[in-house]
Amino acid sequence: MVLPKEIREKAKIRPGDKLALLSLEKDGAVCCLSLINVAELEKMVKSNLGPVINEAFQQSGGRT
Template identity: 55%
Template sequence: MGAFRVEALLGVDERGQMVIPKELREKAGIGPGDRLAVVSWEKDGEVCCLTFIKADHLTGMVREFLGPLVSTLAGADKK
């Protein structure tokens, strides 16, 4: 797994909107029309962290995680 770092501090306007800085969008390869999944992390019942994952990457991550699990379960059914 890669390193974690604070890339930017974002403000939230009165309409609840945030702007991801252009340099960070370019670095992450985020362009117009891209979809981002918002993953929340909770601690003691409160959301403490939000992570943005490009939707196409999330699909691959889920497939990578669930693929071996499904194979294991399918193999167990055959026994």
């Protein structure tokens, strides 16, 4: 996939950056595609799921 230079510059996408492709469906068909920088996606997942995982771990008494 080729992204125009203007878009890459606005999104601060550099050569070698890894991007995740996310899709949204409506009525069983893909209606939207979104590219997210993998490093940013990782930060979002950690900040949102980290507290949930920590709480579950504490409630289990530290058992895995």
